[in-house]
Amino acid sequence: MPTYILLSKLTEAGRKTVKKKPARTKEVNKEIEAMGGKVLAQYAVLGPYDYVSVVEARDNETIARISMELGSRGTVEIMTLAAVNL
Numbered sequence: 001m002p003t004y005i006l007l008s009k010l011t012e013a014g015r016k017t018v019k020k021k022p023a024r025t026k027e028v029n030k031e032i033e034a035m036g037g038k039v040l041a042q043y044a045v046l047g048p049y050d051y052v053s054v055v056e057a058r059d060n061e062t063i064a065r066i067s068m069e070l071g072s073r074g075t076v077e078i079m080t081l082a083a084v085n086l
Helices: 012-020 024-034 060-071
Strands: 003-010 037-044 051-057 076-083
Touching: 003 012, 012 024, 024 037, 024 060, 037 060, 051 060, 060 076
Parallel strands: none
Antiparallel strands: 003 051, 003 076, 037 051
16 A cells, blocks of 8 residues: 655644644544554654654545545644655
8 A cells, every 4th residue: 555654733723632632643543544544653743843644545545635634624734745665
C-alpha cells in the first residue's frame, strides 16, 4: 500500500482542543482508519509543524479525501507528501 507523510500544524482552535482533550490525537487516528488509511507512526515535533504522521492509504484519492476532511474542520493544516521507498 502507498505510504504518505502528513505534516500537520495545529490552528489556534486545534491547540485549544488538544489542550482540553489530549487523547483527541488518538481519536483522529481512528477516524483516519475509518476513512481507509492506517497510521504507521506519529510524532509530535518541534519547528514549523506540530506533528509528523506516516500513513498508508489505498491511493492518492483516499489520502486526499482524508487530508481534506481533517483540514476542513479548522483545527489543523496539513501538507501531504507521497513517500517513495528507496
